[in-house]
Structures are given as C-alpha cells and as structure tokens.
Amino acid sequence: MRSPAAEEHSTVTLTVNGDRITAAVPASRTLLELLRYDLALTGTKQGCDSGECGACTVLVDGQPVLACLTLAAATEGRRVDTVESLARGGTLHRLQVAFVEHGATQCGFCTPGMLMSAAALLTRVARPDRAQVRAALSGNLCRCTGYTKIIDAVVAAGAGEHEE
Numbered sequence: 001m002r003s004p005a006a007e008e009h010s011t012v013t014l015t016v017n018g019d020r021i022t023a024a025v026p027a028s029r030t031l032l033e034l035l036r037y038d039l040a041l042t043g044t045k046q047g048c049d050s051g052e053c054g055a056c057t058v059l060v061d062g063q064p065v066l067a068c069l070t071l072a073a074a075t076e077g078r079r080v081d082t083v084e085s086l087a088r089g090g091t092l093h094r095l096q097v098a099f100v101e102h103g104a105t106q107c108g109f110c111t112p113g114m115l116m117s118a119a120a121l122l123t124r125v126a127r128p129d130r131a132q133v134r135a136a137l138s139g140n141l142c143r144c145t146g147y148t149k150i151i152d153a154v155v156a157a158g159a160g161e162h163e164e
C-alpha cells in the first residue's frame, strides 16, 4: 500500500481566480483537492469523485473540466476559474441572478458545476437556445430540479434578461 508520507511532491504554479499561487503537491493530488483542501475554495463540490456527476466542474483556460479527474500538477501555468470567480465585488453574475430568479437551485450541490459549464457556454455562444444549453450541461447531474428551471435560467441569462 502506498504511504502518503512517502509520495513524491512537485511544485505547481497556476492562477486561480486571478491570483497566482504556488503549492507543493503530491503527485496524486487532484485539482479538486488542491482547490478545496489547500486553498479552501469549497464552492467546487466533491460529488462522485469519479468523473460522473459534474459537481466539480471548473474552468481551465476557459474550458470546463472535471477537477476530480485533473491532477493538480497538470495545471502548471494554467488559469483556473472556480464558482467563486463569478460574483464580482458582491454583485452576482447574471447566471447566478437567473438561477435565483428561476428557482434553478434546490439543495444546491450541483449548482457550482452547472454555473461553470453555463459560464463557459455563454462565452462561446452569447444567446444559446435550449438544445445548446442542454448539450453544454449534459455532463452535470442534478438530483433535485428536473433540469427545466436550470435550462430556463441559462437561456434567460443568455438572452440578457439578467445583466451583471
């Protein structure tokens, strides 16, 4: 059995939510563990921890990735954005406003991952239709809402009904 104490560490430098950080991480440390346990950015959720639920979705260089399947060491020199980056100066992102207004969150566990997948979509497609939203969120599971209100919220945010 591998002893964590004996595991080799490497130094990784990346930009997280605009801040440059350097950390010594074991080779097996995932980006999700780095964010939640080393940087205390607990908005990113640890659901299945095996690439199935999307709760851990963050953006790496603007692309949605599953932080539970990404090694921290692989993010050397990359830009990582988490759900904590969305609100600015106490003002919610238009997606967050739309989620609130459309009742798109219940327990909220899936919400950070949904928001990050949706944020990536809106940078690619300014006014996505329902099919485009569904496709973009296909890797994000929600056990509560039935998805309709989440899709409503993302379409509304894209349509500019909720400005930042």
Ligand code: FES
Binding pocket: 045, 046, 047, 048, 049, 050, 051, 052, 053, 054, 055, 056, 057, 066, 067, 068, 069
């Ligand atoms: S926690 Fe990463 S996909 Fe479920």
Ligand code: FES
Binding pocket: 104, 105, 106, 107, 108, 109, 110, 111, 141, 142, 143, 144, 145
């Ligand atoms: S709101 Fe509970 S899992 Fe989506």
